[in-house]
Amino acid sequence: MVTLGSTVLNVSDINRAAEFWKKALGYVAPGDPAFLRPASGEGPRLHLDEGDRTHLDLWVEGEEALRTEVERLVSLGARRVDWPLPDDAAHVVLADTEGNLFCVCDVSG
Incomplete structure (x- = not known):
């Protein structure tokens, strides 16, 4: 969740x-x-x-939850944002239906 x-x-x-x-x-x-x-x-x-833009961080626990929530949010109208991230990043940058950026972050560890 x-x-x-x-x-x-x-x-x-x-x-x-x-x-x-x-x-x-x-x-x-x-x-x-x-x-x-x-x-x-x-x-x-x-x-x-x-250095970063104002945005929300949504938290999930685990890589599977991260994938599931990103897919769910995209199905609701969010879109993936091309953002320079390190290869081991535990988060995904999305934009809502109004273009506001937010991150979905795996905080499990």
Whole structure:
């Protein structure tokens, strides 16, 4: 099953953005300020990135789930996006019916 794992925000200053979003959402940044999560540990995370576009990351567990969900989303109207990815990438870049980019990510490991 696919879930909303994180929202990736394009920012110009990760530390400044992290301070804002931690206070705004009550999130914490254990370790790296670019990766915020709810203090409870439950719920979607926020990833702050200076080089990537703003997009959603949908999470699945395992390679088979990744293939299945990508196929399902494409059947619903999403389209694959040609994006430079490393050979061992555990995610696929798609666009929704409005052209908004999102990733389907295997977070199993």
